Structures are given as C-alpha cells and as structure tokens.
Amino acid sequence: MPESTRSSRGVTVVIALAIALAGLCYSSWVLEFVLPVDTDPVDDFLSELTSGDRPYHQVFATADKLVGLLLIPAAVGALLVFRRRGLTTVGWVALGCFGAATIADAMFPLRDCAAADSGCGDGLIPQLRQPHALTSTLAVTSIAVAAFAFTLAAHRYHRWRILRVFGAVVLVTGAVATVWMLVADNLSGSYALGIAQRIQVGAMSLWLLTLAAAVLAEAGEWIE
Structure with missing residues (x-):
C-alpha cells in the first residue's frame, strides 16, 4: 500500500473518532437523569443545564466546548x-460551523429568566430573547444543513450506504421533533417542549455517530 494511502486512511480514522467523540x-444531557440537577425533562430546555445557577453546569458546558473542539478540526481535516464534492463540501463546512456555534452556546449560557432584572421578556419561551438563542439557532441550523447535505450527497453520488439508510431515518426523526417545537412555540401551553428538544438533540448526537460510522466503515468512498 502506498505511503500516501496509508496516511490518508490514518487521518480518516482520526476524523471518524473525533466525530464519534463529539x-x-x-449527548451529555443524559446525565441529568443521574446527577441532581433539578430539571423537568418534560418542559425544561436542555440549555438550562449550562445555566450558571444550576449545579454541575460546568460539566455540561465543558461537554459542549469539547464538541466544537473535536468537530472543527475534523471538518477541516x-x-x-x-x-471534494459540492454537497460534501457544504456538509463539512456546516459541520465546522456547528462546532463553532456549540462552543458559543457554552460561552453564552442561558440566563435565569426568573430573575426580576433578567430582561428575558414574556411569552411561552422567554429564553428566546437571550443571546443564547442566537447561538442555539445557529447550531441547530448548521447541523441540519450538514445532515441534509450529506444525505443528499449519499443518494446523488450513490455512496455511503450507512448515511443513505440509517442517516436518513435519524434526519427525519430530528426534523419531526424540530417541527414539533416550532409549532408548539406558537400555541398556548407547553406541549412537552422538553421532550421534543431531547428527541431533537438526541437525533443530532445519533446522526454524528452515524456519520462517524460512515467515515470509518466506508473510508475508501470518501477518499476516491
């Protein structure tokens, strides 16, 4: 095997491992079921886990930063x-943007909207008046673009069966949860937004693991 091919495959393994770890x-939010963080999985946003007034907030903030620190170099690599293919280039750039937005998420945590001087405003989801909403929106949008780009690429280029099949299922699941959240935001009542977001974020984590599996198991199809 040529030295350049061995080197490329070695880098491919590192990229796959970085994506998998990200x-x-x-998915560090599952620790809310183990740690005494006092959250309501049915109605509370996951962003509240990194809020400064929550116990163990540094654990969740650190996990978010690690996501970005792993994904940015993985995408560049x-x-x-x-x-280079058009759709995969869009996907890798979007994945890098997702990593950067996730770091920003941790740097601009959710403020306590119960405080009188919080300035969050009123409404069903007052947290959306905060800077954290921008970083979260950028993160969700970026990974959605990445997932759509890679799924479309897998079908158009007839490669990466893992992404074509399982990745598409995960993508649809996350999209349904996102629609659930967007519709519920415009209705009176909570409509279990906490559950919807946990499905959404869980789908994001699972999609990253799917992408990692595709990169590792189908390495040759990325390099060719």
Whole structure:
C-alpha cells in the first residue's frame, strides 16, 4: 500500500473518532437523569443545564466546548483529505460551523429568566430573547444543513450506504421533533417542549455517530 494511502486512511480514522467523540459529548444531557440537577425533562430546555445557577453546569458546558473542539478540526481535516464534492463540501463546512456555534452556546449560557432584572421578556419561551438563542439557532441550523447535505450527497453520488439508510431515518426523526417545537412555540401551553428538544438533540448526537460510522466503515468512498 502506498505511503500516501496509508496516511490518508490514518487521518480518516482520526476524523471518524473525533466525530464519534463529539456525538457522545453532545449527548451529555443524559446525565441529568443521574446527577441532581433539578430539571423537568418534560418542559425544561436542555440549555438550562449550562445555566450558571444550576449545579454541575460546568460539566455540561465543558461537554459542549469539547464538541466544537473535536468537530472543527475534523471538518477541516475532511476538507483537506477527502475528495471534494459540492454537497460534501457544504456538509463539512456546516459541520465546522456547528462546532463553532456549540462552543458559543457554552460561552453564552442561558440566563435565569426568573430573575426580576433578567430582561428575558414574556411569552411561552422567554429564553428566546437571550443571546443564547442566537447561538442555539445557529447550531441547530448548521447541523441540519450538514445532515441534509450529506444525505443528499449519499443518494446523488450513490455512496455511503450507512448515511443513505440509517442517516436518513435519524434526519427525519430530528426534523419531526424540530417541527414539533416550532409549532408548539406558537400555541398556548407547553406541549412537552422538553421532550421534543431531547428527541431533537438526541437525533443530532445519533446522526454524528452515524456519520462517524460512515467515515470509518466506508473510508475508501470518501477518499476516491
């Protein structure tokens, strides 16, 4: 095997591992069922886990930062090593943006909207008046663009069966949860927004693991 091919495959393994670790870190919210964080999984946003007034908030904030620190170099590495295709280029750039937005999420945590001087405003989801809403929106949008781009690429280029099949199922699941949240935001009542977001974020983590599996198991199809 040529030295360049061995080197490329070695980098591919590192990229896959970085994406997989990012997916695991992004699922750190499951610790809310183990740690005494005093959240309501039915109605509370996951962003409240990183709020400064919550116990163990540094644990969840650190996990978010690790997601970005893993994904940004992984995306850059993929752009440098893997064959350039229009849709996959969009996907890797979007994945890097997701990593950056996730770091920003941790740097601008949710403020306590119960405080009289919080300035969050009124409404069903007053937290959306905060800077954290922007970083969260950028993160969700970025990974959605990445997932759609890679799924479309898998079908158009007839490659990466893992993404074509399982990745598409995860993408649809996350999209349904997102629609659930967007519709509920315009209705009176909570409509279990906490559950909807946990499904959404869980789908994001699972999609990252799916992408990692596709990169690792189908390495040759990324390089060719």
